Amino acid sequence: MIPYRVLVVDDSIFMRKIISDLLSGNPRLKVVDTAVNGAEAVEKVKQLKPDVVTMDVEMPVMDGLRALQKIMAEHPTPVVMLSSLTQEGAAATVKALQSGAVDFIGKPSGSISLDLYKVKLELHQKLMAAARSNVRPIGLPAQPDKKESAVSATKPARRPPFSSGTGNTEGPKAEGRRHFSHLVAxxxxxxGPRALQQVLSGFPANFPAPILIVQHMPPVFTSSLARRLDSSSAIRVVEAxxxxxxRSGTAYIAPGGYHLLLQREGADQYRTRLSAEGTRSGHRPSVDVLFESLLPFKELKRHAVLMTGMGSDGAAGMLALKQAGAVTTIAEAEETCVVYGMPRAAVERGAAIHILPQQHISGKLVQLIET
Structure with missing residues (x-):
C-alpha cells in the first residue's frame, strides 16, 4: 500500500527532527520534506503535492495561519496544526480550523515539545484521517484578520424570514426567552468548527429556539471556539x-472534558447540566449523551443534527430521538463533510430524516421552526 506523503513544517530544527522520527516508524506515513516557515511551506506544497501537512502555528517570515490560508486558497491540501496547549494557542488553533485546517495536535509542553512522543499514536491517526479527508478551497481574507472579522464574510446575504435584527454582531446581544417550544441539538x-460557523451564522438574532452543541474538543479550546463563533453569529454563543x-437565540457549547445534558426546572424552564462521568465511545463530551438527555422532553419540538466527524458518536442517540418523536433529524451530506463518519453512521442506521449539505442546514431549521 502506498504511504501517505507528509510535509513537516516547523521553524525549530528539533521539532522537525522529532516529528519526522515519530512518523518514520509508521509504514502508512512517509515524510517527503520539511519546511522552516510558512512561505517555504506554501512553495513546497505547490511543488511536492503532499497528501497531508503538519503545520506549526508560530513561525517567522510567514506564520502557520497565513500559510494555511494561502494553501487552502491556491492548492487545497489537508493540514493538521501543531498547537501549544495555552489560551493563546487555542485561539490561534480555532482560527486555523475555521480557515480550513482539518485537525490539530496539542504539543504536550509548549512550542518546543520534546515529549511529543506522548501523542505519537494520536498524531499518526489524525494524519492518516486528514490525508483521506475532503478539503475544499477557501479564499484568502481581503486583509490580515486582526479583529477576527474575516469570518463575518460567510454570513448569508439575506436574513431569515423571522429576523428583525440588523445582523450586527458587535456590542452586547439581547438575552433570549426562557420559554420556548423548539430546541436544536x-x-x-x-x-466541526468551520461547519458550526456556517450553520450558526445562518440563524437570526431572534431565533426562537436554543441550540445545544457537542464539538469533540479538549478543554481551553472549546472556550476559544465559543468566542470565535459568537463574534461571527447574530445569536449568542457561549461555553456552557x-x-x-x-434561552432561545443562544447556542451552548459543551466544555471540553464534560458531557452536556438538558434538565428541567419547574414546569417549563430548563437548565444545562454538566457531567464528568466516563467517556462514551471514547468521547467526553459525547453527542450520544446529549441526544439521549433530550428523550424525556416530549413537550419540546426537538431537532437533532449530526455533522462532519470521525466515528459514529451521535448516531444511536439520533435514532432514539427519531423514534421518540423528534420533529426532524438531519445528517450532513457527504459532499460537504470533511470526514463523512458520524453522519454516515446516522444514515446507515436510518436515523436521518433529512440529508443536507452544510450550507442548507440552518435554512431548513429556520423553515421548520418558523412553521
Whole structure:
C-alpha cells in the first residue's frame, strides 16, 4: 500500500527532527520534506503535492495561519496544526480550523515539545484521517484578520424570514426567552468548527429556539471556539456552564472534558447540566449523551443534527430521538463533510430524516421552526 506523503513544517530544527522520527516508524506515513516557515511551506506544497501537512502555528517570515490560508486558497491540501496547549494557542488553533485546517495536535509542553512522543499514536491517526479527508478551497481574507472579522464574510446575504435584527454582531446581544417550544441539538467532530460557523451564522438574532452543541474538543479550546463563533453569529454563543438557564437565540457549547445534558426546572424552564462521568465511545463530551438527555422532553419540538466527524458518536442517540418523536433529524451530506463518519453512521442506521449539505442546514431549521 502506498504511504501517505507528509510535509513537516516547523521553524525549530528539533521539532522537525522529532516529528519526522515519530512518523518514520509508521509504514502508512512517509515524510517527503520539511519546511522552516510558512512561505517555504506554501512553495513546497505547490511543488511536492503532499497528501497531508503538519503545520506549526508560530513561525517567522510567514506564520502557520497565513500559510494555511494561502494553501487552502491556491492548492487545497489537508493540514493538521501543531498547537501549544495555552489560551493563546487555542485561539490561534480555532482560527486555523475555521480557515480550513482539518485537525490539530496539542504539543504536550509548549512550542518546543520534546515529549511529543506522548501523542505519537494520536498524531499518526489524525494524519492518516486528514490525508483521506475532503478539503475544499477557501479564499484568502481581503486583509490580515486582526479583529477576527474575516469570518463575518460567510454570513448569508439575506436574513431569515423571522429576523428583525440588523445582523450586527458587535456590542452586547439581547438575552433570549426562557420559554420556548423548539430546541436544536448539534453534534460534530473533525471539521466541526468551520461547519458550526456556517450553520450558526445562518440563524437570526431572534431565533426562537436554543441550540445545544457537542464539538469533540479538549478543554481551553472549546472556550476559544465559543468566542470565535459568537463574534461571527447574530445569536449568542457561549461555553456552557453547569446550571445555566437555557434561552432561545443562544447556542451552548459543551466544555471540553464534560458531557452536556438538558434538565428541567419547574414546569417549563430548563437548565444545562454538566457531567464528568466516563467517556462514551471514547468521547467526553459525547453527542450520544446529549441526544439521549433530550428523550424525556416530549413537550419540546426537538431537532437533532449530526455533522462532519470521525466515528459514529451521535448516531444511536439520533435514532432514539427519531423514534421518540423528534420533529426532524438531519445528517450532513457527504459532499460537504470533511470526514463523512458520524453522519454516515446516522444514515446507515436510518436515523436521518433529512440529508443536507452544510450550507442548507440552518435554512431548513429556520423553515421548520418558523412553521
Amino acid at each position: 448539534i453534534g460534530t467532530s473533525t471539521g 456552564e453547569d446550571g445555566m438557564t437555557v
